[in-house]
Amino acid sequence: MKLAYVYDAIYPWMKGGAEKRIYEISKRLAERGREVHWYGLKWWDGERDR
Known part of the structure; x- marks a missing residue:
């Protein structure tokens, strides 16, 4: 199964809650052998928020 997520923030x-949820679901699906791709907009500057 191939999945693609198109979302504004990655x-x-x-x-945020939605971003973390999409990440966790995608990670688990990929671990089960699914092909997962993310497409997002990068409209912010700076370092990664950790």
């Missing part, structure tokens, strides 16, 4: 650069 974890870990933006930390």
